[in-house]
Amino acid sequence: MNNFDRYTQENALAAVDETLRLLASQPAPEGLEDRLQRQLRLHSAQRPGVFARMKDELAECFRFLSLDGATMRAVAAVAIAAVVLGGGWSVSSRVQLAPQGSAIQQRGGGGFSSAGAIRTPQNIEGPVVVVVPVAKMVVTTSVLPNQNRRGNMAGKHKSAAKPVAAETK
């Protein structure tokens, strides 16, 4: 806040004070006291009757009727809300909820029976896996006709007596 604003604000508040003090310091008009005393004597002389007292009491009781608009609206809104909530509560307190249904299995309770039949789903035939033969390595030892028990060749050519190392089937 700069000085200009502060100066303005102070001036404004001083003006408000000045105006309100001017109103508050108004002297009472001439003869006010006499008029008030006269009025009081007049009303004091006539004692209020029973009905007048009752009227006063009622007026005191219903003073809320002279409330301003906003307050009256608020009171009315609260009253409406109370009526609605009260009505809802009274209805809900009277209604009894139905007992929750429990699933009970009935055995042999009549009707049709399955006669022990078991339903088997008709599945589609699945794919047939073809087994591919796997090649095997077989090691055999062949004995030549002209080989003796010791494995020595009886003939002259040793190289002819060599066994076949492996045979692939």
Added chain:
Amino acid sequence: MSCEQFFISLRLVDMSTSQAVFSGWMGTTNSALSDHAHQHAEEQALSALVSEYGATLYRVAFSVLRNATDAEDAVQEAFLRVLRHRDQLGEIRDHRVWLIRIVWNVVLDRKRRAKTRPETDDVAEMARILPAKGMAADERAAAAQHHAKILAFVEQLPAKEREVLMLSAFEELSSVEIASVLRITESSVRSRIFRARNLMAEMMKDSPYRNRRQR
């Protein structure tokens, strides 16, 4: 005899009446005399109240209603309420604050019932109550308009802040007494005054008033 002395005598009469009721052996004559004395004391007390606080109540009423006739009517109505409840007079401790509270309620009731006061009425009333000396006619008219404008701003304040601000203008009312009149705490009075002044300054910031005051 001062107002306080009247109330002391009223309490004494109250005591004698209650003694009469409790003792039970007093005759009808004594009871009638006591009633008469009690009534007389009440009237005296009321009269003392009017003499002592009538002008104060008028000023309180005028500051809100801003009309001399309405303010006088309000004061009369307040004293009639006191008359109706005169039995309680002996129990009241601070009569000034109690009376101001009564007239304050009367005034607010009247103001609620009345329509919104036009600013022109305020201008006329302010021109009437402005001090006559040292002002030319045009200055007087301008000052009246200026005060009426400020009062229009005051009327725009929220009710709580407005009430406290108006009561704070009465020099004879302390913040404790204002709190008692409005039935709130003293700290609430202070905070409401602070808020009211801030709001007033905010509202008047952009008004033509600013130019007028700075000239």
